[in-house]
Amino acid sequence: MLDVKLNRKLLPIKSHYFLFNAGTAPLMPYIPTYAKQLGIPSSGVGIMYAIFPFVGLIAKPSFGALADKFKKGKLIFISSIIFTALFFGCMAFIPAQSTDAVMDLECNSGEIRLKTCNISDGCALDRIEMESQGKEIIQCKLVCPDPNQVFLEQICKDWNVSESCYSNLTHIEMTTYSNISDSTFEQTCLYFPVIYISFNGTEIENPQCNGASGIKCSVDCNSSTIMDYIQTAIIEQIAEPYYKTIQFQLLFFLMAGAWASQAVVVSLSDAICFHLLGDKPHNYGAQRLWGAVGWGLMAIIAGYLIDLASVGQLQKDYTPSFYLVVIILAINAVSVIKIKVDYHQEPYQIKKILILFKNVRVVFFLFSCITFGICIGLVWQFQLWFLEDLASAQGCDSLQWIKLLQGLAMGVQCFLGEAPFLFLSGRILNKLGHVHTMTMILLVMGVRLLAYSYLVNPWYTLPIDLLNGLTLGVYWSTMASYANLIAPPEATSTLQGIFGALFEGIGTSIGSLLGGFIYESYGGAIMFRSFGIYALIFGTIYSLSHFVMDYKRKSFESKYSMDGKEHEISVKESHRQVSYQSSSSIDHLNKN
Numbered sequence: 001m002l003d004v005k006l007n008r009k010l011l012p013i014k015s016h017y018f019l020f021n022a023g024t025a026p027l028m029p030y031i032p033t034y035a036k037q038l039g040i041p042s043s044g045v046g047i048m049y050a051i052f053p054f055v056g057l058i059a060k061p062s063f064g065a066l067a068d069k070f071k072k073g074k075l076i077f078i079s080s081i082i083f084t085a086l087f088f089g090c091m092a093f094i095p096a097q098s099t100d101a102v103m104d105l106e107c108n109s110g111e112i113r114l115k116t117c118n119i120s121d122g123c124a125l126d127r128i129e130m131e132s133q134g135k136e137i138i139q140c141k142l143v144c145p146d147p148n149q150v151f152l153e154q155i156c157k158d159w160n161v162s163e164s165c166y167s168n169l170t171h172i173e174m175t176t177y178s179n180i181s182d183s184t185f186e187q188t189c190l191y192f193p194v195i196y197i198s199f200n201g202t203e204i205e206n207p208q209c210n211g212a213s214g215i216k217c218s219v220d221c222n223s224s225t226i227m228d229y230i231q232t233a234i235i236e237q238i239a240e241p242y243y244k245t246i247q248f249q250l251l252f253f254l255m256a257g258a259w260a261s262q263a264v265v266v267s268l269s270d271a272i273c274f275h276l277l278g279d280k281p282h283n284y285g286a287q288r289l290w291g292a293v294g295w296g297l298m299a300i301i302a303g304y305l306i307d308l309a310s311v312g313q314l315q316k317d318y319t320p321s322f323y324l325v326v327i328i329l330a331i332n333a334v335s336v337i338k339i340k341v342d343y344h345q346e347p348y349q350i351k352k353i354l355i356l357f358k359n360v361r362v363v364f365f366l367f368s369c370i371t372f373g374i375c376i377g378l379v380w381q382f383q384l385w386f387l388e389d390l391a392s393a394q395g396c397d398s399l400q401w402i403k404l405l406q407g408l409a410m411g412v413q414c415f416l417g418e419a420p421f422l423f424l425s426g427r428i429l430n431k432l433g434h435v436h437t438m439t440m441i442l443l444v445m446g447v448r449l450l451a452y453s454y455l456v457n458p459w460y461t462l463p464i465d466l467l468n469g470l471t472l473g474v475y476w477s478t479m480a481s482y483a484n485l486i487a488p489p490e491a492t493s494t495l496q497g498i499f500g501a502l503f504e505g506i507g508t509s510i511g512s513l514l515g516g517f518i519y520e521s522y523g524g525a526i527m528f529r530s531f532g533i534y535a536l537i538f539g540t541i542y543s544l545s546h547f548v549m550d551y552k553r554k555s556f557e558s559k560y561s562m563d564g565k566e567h568e569i570s571v572k573e574s575h576r577q578v579s580y581q582s583s584s585s586i587d588h589l590n591k592n
Contacts, residue, residue, distance in 0.1 A: 010283075012339045013273050014290045016332060020081065020265060022294030023328035026302035026321040027088055031255065034318055038247040039097035048252055049381070050513055055256050056263035057505025063264040064271070064497030065350075073268055073493055074341045078333055080264040085329035087258035092322040094250045101221075101231045105142060105176075106214030107154065112197075112207050114140065114176060114219070116230045117189040124229060125185040126396035131225045138178045138192060138226065144217035145171045151213040158208050161199060174199040190229070267500045271493040272341055274484040281484055282426030285477040289422035292473075296414035298324065300407075352488045353495065362486060364545060366502055368438050369479055371538045373507015375445045375531055376472060378515045380508065383409070383452070383461075386524035390458040402458075409461055413468040421473030428474055434482050435546050437474060442539030444470045449532030453525045479503060 027034075035045045063080070067073035104115040121127070132138070147169055156162045177196035184191045197204040221227055242248050273287050305320035356362050384406050391398035391405070421428075429437055448467040455461060479499050487495035511531075518527040 010276060010287060012336060013269070013276055013287050016269060016336050016339070017288055017291035018294035019328055019332035019335060020269070020294070021291035022298040023325055023332055024084070024088070024262065025295045025298040026324040026328075027091075027318070029299060030302075030306070030316075030318060030321060033316065034091075035251060037096070037316065038094060038251060039245065040242055040248050040251065044242050044248060046512075046516060048255060050509060052256060052259040053505045053509040053512075055260050055505075057501040057509075059260035059263045060267045060497035060501040060505070061494060062497070064267050064493040064495075065491075067268060067271075067493040068491045073271065074336075074339065077265065077268040077272065078336055080261045080268070081329055081333045081336065084258055084261040084265060085326050085333070087254045087261060088329075089322055089326040091251065091254050092319065094247055094254075097245065097247050101219050101227055102216055103140075103142075103219045103230055104214050105144065105217050107151075107209030107211045110208055110210055112194045112209040114178065114192040114194065115189055119185070119188050119190055119229055121229075122185075123392065123396035124190060124225075125183060128183070128190075128223060128225045129180055130400060132180050132223060136180055138180060138183075138221055138223055140176050140178070140192075140219045140221040140226075142174050142176060142217040142219050143171055144173075144215045147172050147215055148213070150211070151215045154209060154211045154213055155199075155207075158210055159197070159199065159202070159204050161202050161204075172199075190226075263500070263504070264497075267497040268493055270480045270500075271484070271496045272339060274480070274492060275341060276339070281481050282430050284481055285422040285425035285473075288476055288480075289419045289473075292414050292419040292422060296411065296419075298328070299410070303407075353491055353498075356486055356495075361546070361549070364542060365434070365438065365482060366499070368442060368538070368542050369499060369503045370507040370510075371535065372441060372445060372471075372475055373503040374511035374514070375449060375535050376475075377508030377511025378449065378527065378531055379452075381512045382515055382519055382524060382527065385519075386452065386455075386528070387458045387461060389524060390455060394458075398458075405458060405461070409465050412462050412465040413472075417466050417468030417470075418473040421469030422476060425474045425477035429477060429481060434478060434485070435543070437478050439539055439543040441471055441475050441478065442535050442542060446532045446535035446537075446539060449528045449535060451532075453527075453529035453532060455525075 032045050032049075035048075063076055067076050102116075106113060106115055128138075152169065152172070175198040176192075176194045178192040178194055182193045182195070194207060195205070197207045219230065270284075270288075273284060274281055277283055277287075302321050302324060305324075306316055306318060309317040309320050357366075387406060387409065388402055391402045432440065444467055448464060448471060451464045451467075452461070455464075480496065483495040483499040484492055515527050515531070518530065
């Protein structure tokens with residue numbers, strides 16, 4: 001029988017990883033679409049996501065240093081969880097931006113139709129038909145202000161409703177009915193021929209309009225897809241910059257606060273986890289994998305609840321997400337109170353930390369973290385976009401399955417990639433050491449990006465996404481355990497913050513900015529291919545540089561007889577675990 005031993009001491013940190021990731025998953029993936037509903041354009045969302053990692057870059061090492069210096073890591077940890085919940089929860093109270101949906105009601109060769117132009121999506125009509133399955137008629141309520149006299153006289157005559165018309169009307173109201181099958185898409189315009197009109201109590205079937213006049217009307221249609229295409233923020237109509245709106249300013253402030261709080265929680269939780277693991281740091285991945293499980297499960301549940309709450313509404317209702325975030329993170333804050341943290345009594349000295357970065361091996365590892373951050377940032381920001389482009393190239397029929405494919409891709413990355421390899425990461429590190437493991441991560445990341453670049457059929461992304469385990473899954477443990485390995489005992493939170501900040505604050509930011517430029521200019525395939533080659537080159541250089549340094553060290557040792565103590569493995573790890581890191585320089589860093 002399998003003997004399973006449960007370490008109760010580690011249960012609180014396992015539950016924290018699960019609850020914290022489960023608490024942020026209901027909202028984080030949907031922030032861009034929520035911003036769109038608030039009237040913030042994609043360019044504004046891009047600017048925010050380019051700035052937020054730099055917020056984490058400042059917050060992680062700063063609060064990590066405060067936690068180490070004043071021995072208040074647990075207090076800062078719990079407070080950061082609470083502030084994450086507060087910042088996210090307050091987003092629910094951002095006022096919706098006033099919007100208006102306008103279409104042209106025009107006469108055309110005897111028929112009357114609704115028209116909207118400037119539609120860049122060639123699959124617009126297919127999206128409308130797909131949404132309206134089982135519902136053939138589109139109903140739109142129209143309010144047409146200041147009707148021009150020519151149009152008014154025309155409809156009064158053609159519709160035989162002269163008793164309802166008079167010259168000083170300030171507006172006219174009507175309800176139109178159009179058959180989806182009669183709708184057409186020409187160049188950039190959608191046309192909806194009207195088959196029935198209700199006007200001032202008069203029902204008009206197959207209305208005629210024998211002229212060339214028209215009028216602009218505010219509309220409210222029973223198709224959320226149509227409304228998405230025609231709805232514009234009033235602020236855009238008066239040409240006021242989006243960044244001056246209260247919606248952008250509030251969302252930016254609250255997201256910056258939430259991002260900083262999350263960053264602090266992540267770095268401190270890793271420091272606390274390694275403290276609890278003691279002399280078994282290789283078990284870090286077995287704790288961290290519960291975060292991937294929590295994120296994956298709650299992202300699926302939240303997506304279902306959002307769709308359920310949004311039935312019959314023109315826009316998505318994210319109320320379930322806000323409730324889930326606040327409730328789950330509140331439970332998380334209470335659960336971590338049980339975690340016991342013993343602080344090292346050595347005085348906190350920033351000099352010890354600065355000395356570490358004089359070691360070329362540490363610097364190389366930091367640059368490898370930045371390089372991986374650049375590459376994974378491309379996947380996070382552009383993979384789903386790239387899949388949509390590939391699907392669109394196969395025709396508008398892809399609209400029926402693209403969201404399913406995107407959901408499957410996220411599920412494969414999380415449950416079949418990241419979570420299993422987080423569990424196995426300790427064994428991989430024990431077997432290969434940090435240098436060889438980081439080399440493997442970079443090379444596999446290069447292969448992964450190159451594979452994306454040659455995709456034609458988007459469904460083939462699923463086997464490629466399995467590599468998320470050998471890249472991101474193993475990377476979490478590699479970065480966190482290396483930071484714990486070289487950190488002075490009294491400064492583990494500081495080092496976790498620095499490594500995490502360089503990975504996310506610099507790496508993913510560069511990936512998002514450069515990737516966005518290349519994607520827009522040359523396309524997704526060139527973007528993934530160029531950075532895939534970069535990852536392979538850097539991984540090769542990283543490995544060769546350590547091989548050269550190790551060769552020189554061995555040559556030096558064979559030439560000169562030195563005190564054996566100067567060759568002891570640095571910072572709590574054997575030569576087998578650290579691999580090339582066994583240089584005397586690391587040992588000196590920890591003795592200084």
